Every structure is written in structure tokens, then in C-alpha cells.
Amino acid sequence: MPRFKAIIQYDGTNYAGFQIQKNGRTIQEELEKTLKKLNSGTRVTIHPSGRTDAGVHAVGQVIHFDMLHPRDAEKLRYAxxxxxPHDINITSxxxxxxxxxxxxMSTEKTYHYRVDRSPTKSPFKRLYTSHYQYDLDLDVMREAAKDIVGTHDFSIFCATGxxxxxxxxxxxxxxxxEQPDHELLFIFRGNGFLYKMVRMLVGTLLKIGGGRLPQDAIQRALESQDKKMTGPTAHPQGLYLMEVKYDKPLD
Known part of the structure; x- marks a missing residue:
């Protein structure tokens, strides 16, 4: 059975997340439904580089799946x-x-998180950014972000479940x-991320930037696993899985 690797994009707005669920439409469900039709009616199970939650988007999600028979890769991509659905795109x-x-086999992932800092909420950004209109000290936030870099036990920044x-x-x-049109972009690159880890880190950095947590809160949270040194989990709409890397392709 030939194995295929695909890079996909999706707008997570209308989905209950990536993974198949009993109640809720998912990215995996839609992809497997289509692959079944392309696989002579035999079910195809897809395996993602990682799951994304309801409302979370992807620009470079990677999946793999097996087909019954050999297929031309580009014709399979096109089909x-x-x-x-139109909110799912197969890049390659x-x-x-x-x-x-x-x-x-993934060795590195990059996530982006977008925050809209406009004075009022934009109806056109509400599904793709998280709105935060309060003052922020970006210098303090950038200093605090340095404490995230490195190898740590991130249990305190992993949601239950x-x-x-x-x-x-x-x-x-x-x-x-800082981005045009009052936007703030957070970029996280690492060998892997825990359940809701990026969103919890963003929520903590925003609380630090707003002066409601000390600058060393992340360092203290990692050292003591003290929940009082963390902020709320940021909304899912601002999160994007941008890229997944592998050491080398297997041919």
C-alpha cells in the first residue's frame, strides 16, 4: 500500500477541531470522507503531525495516509x-x-499567534485574531519571552486533558x-508543543505586558509550577500551525 505525505491548509472556524469526534464536524472527517471515495470505497485513516483545537487554523499542517493502489501524486492532490470543502486546501x-x-518523525514546528490591538473589535478579524485593546509594554514582554526559550518541563503550560x-x-x-493594522504577531518555534501550550504562553505574556504579572513570571512558573504565575488561555482564533519540519525526506 503506497504511503502519501500531504501538506494542507485549513480555516478552522467551522470545525470542532482536527480529530474525528462523535459530535462535531472535523477536518479529519472531511478528509477521510473524500479519500474513501478516491480509494475504491475503502476507508483511509489519516495521521496528522498534531491535532488542532476548534477554531484553530493551519497553513502548513502535515498528514500521511495509505492508499490501496499507486496513484499519481499531483492527480491525487488535485482530486x-x-x-x-472550500475551507480546506491541499497544498502538496x-x-x-x-x-x-x-x-x-517531525523535528520542528512553528506556530503563529495573531492579536488585534485595535481600539474596537473588527468584525472582519474576529475569526482570525484575538482582540486585546489594553496597553502593553512590548519591551517587558520580549524580555519575558526569553525565559521560554530552551529545554524545560512545560507541565504548567499544558491544559488538562x-x-x-x-x-x-x-x-x-x-x-x-508589531504588524500593520494594529496587529501583534507572536512566533513560536520548537521541537514540539503541548496541548494548548502556545495559547497559555500568549495569555501569560499578555498579562505580563499589561503589568498584571511580574516580568519573571514565566521563569517562576517553570521553576515552581505555580499556576498563579500564569495567565489565561488565549482564544483559539488567533492560532495558526505554520510549518512542520522533518530531518530529511524518506524516499
Missing amino acids: LDTQT VEEVDEMFHARY SSVEDKTRTVYEVRIE
Whole structure:
């Protein structure tokens, strides 16, 4: 059975997340429904690099799946792209070694989080940014973000419901950039991220920037696992899975 790797994009607004659920429309459900039609009526199970929650978007999500018979990769991409809903896009499809695994072989992920700092909420941004109109000290936030970089036990920044036992992750880079049109962009790059970890870190950085937590709150939270040193979980609408990297392609 040939194995295929695909890079996909999706607008998570109308979905209850990536993973199939009993109650709620999901990205996985829509993709598998289409793949079944393209696989002679036989179910195809897709495996993502990671799950995203309801309302979260993806620009570079990676999945893999097996088909019954060999297929031309570009024709498969086109068929999958044109037969899935308009808020899901298939960027690329390639045949890979049968040992390739989208989740277990990923070595680096990049997430973006977008905050709209306009004085009032925009109806056109409400599904793609998180609105935050209060004053922020960006210099303090950038200094606090340095405490995220490195290898840490991020248990305090993992939401309940995670089945992952080892909560140690390495974060390579955190940047906070001012963007046009009153937007703030958070960039997180690391070897992996826990359940709601990015959103919890953003919520904490915003609270630090607003003066409601000390600048060293993240350092103290990581050292003591003290929940009082963390902020609220930021809204899902501002989060984007941008890119997933692998050491080298398997051919």
C-alpha cells in the first residue's frame, strides 16, 4: 500500500477541531470522507503531525495516509483538493517511504499567534485574531519571552486533558513583532508543543505586558509550577500551525 505525505491548509472556524469526534464536524472527517471515495470505497485513516483545537487554523499542517493502489501524486492532490470543502486546501502531495510518520518523525514546528490591538473589535478579524485593546509594554514582554526559550518541563503550560506523559519540550525561538493594522504577531518555534501550550504562553505574556504579572513570571512558573504565575488561555482564533519540519525526506 503506497504511503502519501500531504501538506494542507485549513480555516478552522467551522470545525470542532482536527480529530474525528462523535459530535462535531472535523477536518479529519472531511478528509477521510473524500479519500474513501478516491480509494475504491475503502476507508483511509489519516495521521496528522498534531491535532488542532476548534477554531484553530493551519497553513502548513502535515498528514500521511495509505492508499490501496499507486496513484499519481499531483492527480491525487488535485482530486482531494477539489472534492474537499472550500475551507480546506491541499497544498502538496508526495509519495513517501512506508516508514514515514507525520507525527512521530517531525523535528520542528512553528506556530503563529495573531492579536488585534485595535481600539474596537473588527468584525472582519474576529475569526482570525484575538482582540486585546489594553496597553502593553512590548519591551517587558520580549524580555519575558526569553525565559521560554530552551529545554524545560512545560507541565504548567499544558491544559488538562493531555495524555502525554513527558512534558519536556525545547523551544528554539520566541519573537513578538508589531504588524500593520494594529496587529501583534507572536512566533513560536520548537521541537514540539503541548496541548494548548502556545495559547497559555500568549495569555501569560499578555498579562505580563499589561503589568498584571511580574516580568519573571514565566521563569517562576517553570521553576515552581505555580499556576498563579500564569495567565489565561488565549482564544483559539488567533492560532495558526505554520510549518512542520522533518530531518530529511524518506524516499
